[in-house]
Amino acid sequence: MKAPLSLLAGAALLLLLTAATLAGPLLLPDPEAMDLAVRLGPPSADHLLGTDELGRDVLARLVQGGRVSLAVAALTATLAALFGTAIGLLAGYVGGRIDSALMRLTDGVMALPLLPLLIVLAAADPVRLGIPPDLAASEPVAVARLAIIVACVSWTGVARLVRGSTLSVRARDHVRAAEALGAGPMRVMVRHILPDVASPVVVAATLSVGHVILIESALSFLGLGLRPPLASWGNMLTGAMDVVWTAPAMAIWPGAAIFITVLAFNLLGEGLQRRLAPSLCRR
Amino acid sequence: MALGLIRPVVSRLGQSALVLLAMSFVVYGLMGLMPGDPIDLMIAGDPRLTAADALRLKALYGLDRPWIERWLGWLTQALQGEFGYSRLYALPVAAAMLPAIANTALLMVSALTLSLAIAIPLGLWAARKPGSAADILVNLLAFASVSVPVFWLGLMLIVLFSVSLGWLPAGGLNTIGGPDSLGDRLAHLALPVSTLALAGLGQFARHMRAAMIVESGRDYIRTARAKGCSPVRVLLRHQLRNALLPVVTIVALEIGGLFSGALVTETVFAWPGMGRLIYASVMGNDFNLALSGLLLATAMTLVGSVLADLAYWQLDPRVRGR
Numbered sequence: 052m053k054a055p056l057s058l059l060a061g062a063a064l065l066l067l068l069t070a071a072t073l074a075g076p077l078l079l080p081d082p083e084a085m086d087l088a089v090r091l092g093p094p095s096a097d098h099l100l101g102t103d104e105l106g107r108d109v110l111a112r113l114v115q116g117g118r119v120s121l122a123v124a125a126l127t128a129t130l131a132a133l134f135g136t137a138i139g140l141l142a143g144y145v146g147g148r149i150d151s152a153l154m155r156l157t158d159g160v161m162a163l164p165l166l167p168l169l170i171v172l173a174a175a176d177p178v179r180l181g182i183p184p185d186l187a188a189s190e191p192v193a194v195a196r197l198a199i200i201v202a203c204v205s206w207t208g209v210a211r212l213v214r215g216s217t218l219s220v221r222a223r224d225h226v227r228a229a230e231a232l233g234a235g236p237m238r239v240m241v242r243h244i245l246p247d248v249a250s251p252v253v254v255a256a257t258l259s260v261g262h263v264i265l266i267e268s269a270l271s272f273l274g275l276g277l278r279p280p281l282a283s284w285g286n287m288l289t290g291a292m293d294v295v296w297t298a299p300a301m302a303i304w305p306g307a308a309i310f311i312t313v314l315a316f317n318l319l320g321e322g323l324q325r326r327l328a329p330s331l332c333r334r
Numbered sequence: 335m336a337l338g339l340i341r342p343v344v345s346r347l348g349q350s351a352l353v354l355l356a357m358s359f360v361v362y363g364l365m366g367l368m369p370g371d372p373i374d375l376m377i378a379g380d381p382r383l384t385a386a387d388a389l390r391l392k393a394l395y396g397l398d399r400p401w402i403e404r405w406l407g408w409l410t411q412a413l414q415g416e417f418g419y420s421r422l423y424a425l426p427v428a429a430a431m432l433p434a435i436a437n438t439a440l441l442m443v444s445a446l447t448l449s450l451a452i453a454i455p456l457g458l459w460a461a462r463k464p465g466s467a468a469d470i471l472v473n474l475l476a477f478a479s480v481s482v483p484v485f486w487l488g489l490m491l492i493v494l495f496s497v498s499l500g501w502l503p504a505g506g507l508n509t510i511g512g513p514d515s516l517g518d519r520l521a522h523l524a525l526p527v528s529t530l531a532l533a534g535l536g537q538f539a540r541h542m543r544a545a546m547i548v549e550s551g552r553d554y555i556r557t558a559r560a561k562g563c564s565p566v567r568v569l570l571r572h573q574l575r576n577a578l579l580p581v582v583t584i585v586a587l588e589i590g591g592l593f594s595g596a597l598v599t600e601t602v603f604a605w606p607g608m609g610r611l612i613y614a615s616v617m618g619n620d621f622n623l624a625l626s627g628l629l630l631a632t633a634m635t636l637v638g639s640v641l642a643d644l645a646y647w648q649l650d651p652r653v654r655g656r
Contacts, residue, residue, distance in 0.1 A: 159353050161587065164635045166594035167612045167628050168361075174616050175367035265483055269598050272485050273613060285483075292489060292602070295504075299493040306486025313481040 058322020064315035072121060075114030083107065083280055101300070113304055116282040119194065120264060120312070123277070126198040127205065127263045132256040135206035139213025140240050140248070144221055154214070161207045166269060172200045173275035190281060197276050201266050208262075209255040216248040223247075250327035258320035261313040268309050284309045339647060343640065350636040354629055358412075361628055362405045365621045408625075418622035422615055427626045431611065435630070437507065438607035442596050444523065445530035446585070453535040454581070457542025458574065464547055472539060479536025484595045488529040488602035495525060505604035526603040530595050534588065541584045545577035552576075579650055586642030590635045608634075 094101045101109050142153040220226060221244065229243045270276035271285025279286055287305035295302055377383045383391075411418070417427035460472035496504035502525055503509065508518050549555065550573060558568045597609025604610075608631050615623035 155349075162590050162635060162639055163353075163357075164590045164593035164597075164631050166597050167609065167631050168357075170597075170613060170616050171361055171364050171624065171628060175364050261481060265481075268483050269485060269594075272483075272598070273601065274617075288486060288489065295489065295492060296497060299497045302486070302489045302493055306483055306489065309483045309486060310478075310481055313483070314477060317477055317481050 055322040055325045057318040058326060061315045061317070061319030061322055064311065065319060068117065068312055068315065069121070072114055072117040075111065075117075081108075081111065083282075109301070109304060112282040112287060113284070113308055116284045116287055116305065117308060117312075119277060119281060119283050120267065120285075120309070123194050123198050123201075123267050123283075124260050124264045126194065127201045127267070128256050128260045130198060130202035131206040131259055131263070132209050132252055134202065135209025135255070136213050136245075136248075136252055138206065138210040139215075140217055140244060142210070143214040143217025144236065144240050144244060150214075153210075157207045157210050160204060163204075165204045165266070169200060169204065169266065169270060170273065170275055172203065173197070173270055193277060193281065197267060197270070201263055201270075205259055205263055205266070208259055209252060212251045212255045213248050216251045217244055220244050220247045254320060254324045254327055257316060257323055261316040261320070264309060264313050264316070339644070342647075343644070346640050346643065350633070350640065353636065354633055357632055358409065358625065358629055359405060361625055362408065363401060365625060366401055412626075417626045420615070420620055420623040422618045422620040422623060427622050430623060431608070431627060431630060434606060434608045434611045434627075435634075437605060438593075438596055438600070438609065439634075440523070441526055441530065441599070441605060441607055442592055444527045445534065445596075446592065448527060448531035449534040450538060450581075450585070452531070453538035454542055454578075456535070456539040457546060457581075458569070460539070460543045461546035461550065469543075472543065476536035476540045479532060479534070479539075482533055484529060484533045485598045485602050487533055488525070488599055491525050491529055492602070505602075507606060526599050526605050529602070530592070530599050533595055534592060537588060538581060538584065541581050542577065545580045546573060549573045549577045575649075579646065582642055582646050582649060586639040586646070589638040589642070593631055593635055 138153055138157070142150040226239060226243050229239050234243070267276055268283070268285035268288075271278075271283045272288050274286070274289060276285055277283040279290075284305040288302060291298075291302040291305065377388055408418075415428075419425075420427050420430045423430040456472050456475070460469040463469060492504045495502045503522050504525070506522055508514055508522055555568060555573060558572045559565075563572070593609065596607065597613065599605065600607045600610040601613060608627060612624060612627040612631060614620075615627055
């Protein structure tokens with residue numbers, strides 16, 4: 052079977068992006084070093100994409116932002132996939148009231164206007180939850196906090212797909228046999244159903260990464276996700292918006308980076324869907 | 335149709351009310367976790383306040399009671415139509431929200447109309463020959479539309495049409511101090527509506543295409559062709575009418591997403607709508623306004639999806655009998 056073109060294109064783009072974010076720091080200037088003499092400077096041999104409003108190297112910040120954005124996206128998508136799989140398995144296997152309650156919850160979360168809700172969640176102060184202020188401001192905690200917040204609302208797609216697949220796998224012979232041998236519900240779900248629903252999980256998780264990156268960048272753009280001096284593609288655009296009349300070119304690169312990354316994940320997801328789970332192609 | 339509709343609509347509205355209730359509870363709790371306390375702000379604003387004054391103020395505003403009790407108090411007031419006072423706008427909450435609701439509704443309805451007006455023909459065009467150049471082009475376009483960050487799309491349109499070409503204004507409802515004409519308002523509407531419409535059309539075009547391809551294999555199409563209907567009539571009167579049904583469902587599901595897009599669009603284009611209001615009130619510690627705004631946005635979304643479901647009932651006689 053030939054691999055779909057979208058799969059190859061998506062994978063190639065992502066390999067390129069990952070290589071760039073990993074190799075970038077070795078070759079580029081310090082992303083937080085300011086040179087106020089060349090604020091908003093044009094592209095030059097020292098600064099390939101020019102400098103920003105504080106004289107920092109745009110390409111270096113782009114690469115640093117990419118590393119952070121990709122890390123947040125990967126963490127969020129993993130959390131969302133774990134949570135969604137648990138909900139989907141439980142709903143599909145146990146059925147009945149639990150199923151209908153969980154699916155109501157899923158539909159409810161899907162129908163909400165998520166961004167305003169995320170703004171409220173992101174505005175909550177971790178210090179008031181008892182996390183020490185200096186720890187709350189550190190990079191790993193900021194990344195984890197954002198990932199948890201976004202994961203709270205992005206598990207729904209995975210949950211629905213897993214539930215659907217679980218419903219069909221539940222009736223198969225090997226599951227019935229395991230039940231007849233006296234396996235408990237936990238064991239049946241984890242050992243006998245989970246392996247069979249793994250490909251829809253992979254597909255749904257990949258497709259959700261693009262969505263997660265879009266949400267994360269929107270939050271960072273609004274000043275509620277990753278905050279400066281930590282560069283992220285979203286907060287670089289906040290800076291660019293302030294200088295859009297004097298340096299319109301500044302707005303191009305961070306957004307283009309988000310666009311290409313999301314496009315790559317969507318292409319990869321669709322390619323995987325065709326390859327691994329053709330029956331799910333029409334969602 | 336009327337009688338058969340009452341039950342499902344009532345049950346949907348009941349569910350929506352439950353969602354709103356649960357949400358008000360959660361959000362009320364979250365508000366307490368936000369940095370900045372109204373009393374602290376008052377103390378910062380007036381250095382003569384003593385600690386005893388602060389305690390008295392807390393008791394006066396009920397801030398010394400547990401938050402469940404305060405939430406119940408808020409709920410009782412809200413059910414009587416009292417949503418409190420917005421500190422940010424120095425207006426009652428309802429008065430602060432009213433113009434914003436109209437602005438957001440204008441933005442969302444125009445964007446949705448434009449989006450569907452482009453997406454439906456695109457879907458039709460792509461579905462005519464799956465795998466053709468037209469299909470691949472539409473597919474790429476749809477991928478791009480689904481993947482583009484809304485705020486960046488808005489910024490790029492500003493860079494192109496406002497900064498470089500100078501054709502269209504970059505933000506606001508109308509020219510401040512200028513004559514209030516329809517042309518001026520439309521010019522200000524052009525970029526935000528295009529931004530939101532472009533970001534939404536990929537989703538709709540893909541579903542339109544898929545539905546057209548499914549319908550093209552149905553028996554009734556062959557029957558219509560066999561009885562001598564012209565190809566255009568088969569396409570528009572027979573196939574399209576059935577293929578629009580799943581698109582209506584997608585529209586119902588996408589209204590929440592559209593609102594999220596509208597929030598970002600409003601921020602980029604300084605459009606004084608609900609999204610910007612919620613954002614400003616959360617950032618400015620205006621609890622009353624933030625809570626009511628968020629609930630209203632949710633209510634608008636839920637009502638929007640009930641309306642889309644009603645349209646489905648209206649369009650598809652098969653679900654009416656149930």
